[in-house]
Amino acid sequence: MPLTKKPVYIHEPTDLQCGQAVLAMLSDKTVPEIIELVSTDRETTLKQMFYALDCCGIAYNKERKTISVKEELPKICFLSLETPHCWHWSLYYNGLFYDPEYGVLEEFPPSARRYYWEIISN
DSSP: OOOOSSOOOOOOSSTTOHHHHHHHHHHTOOHHHHHHHHTOSSOOOHHHHHHHHHHHTOOBOOOOEEOOOGGGSOSEEEEEEEOSSSEEEEEEETTEEEETTTEEESSOOSOSSEEEEEBOOO
16 A cells, blocks of 8 residues: 555554554554564564565655754654653654654654654655
8 A cells, every 4th residue: 555645543552563553554554454564563673664664665765864853854754752661653744743652743752862764755
């Protein structure tokens, strides 16, 4: 499936499925479909994130970038955030954060360090 035209928010089914939820929101697939694709119902690695994006036909830039100011984010990207509890995947889409744990937000979810990978849209 190609990149979604507008993500529908998905709350992570378990505390370990933020990556699967982000991938589901980007692709319009379900979390169970993503779990099957990445072969885990636990934490997802960056390699698994890239693999799923490739399988879904979603273009992205493999370069990891540090971010501190929301205004510098590209239109669409997925983020790795150092939250108070753990490292966590999140989605930024056209001005909003679709965070599998914290909900739909206008500002960054609570995080100390932040990295992103741009999703390339046409």
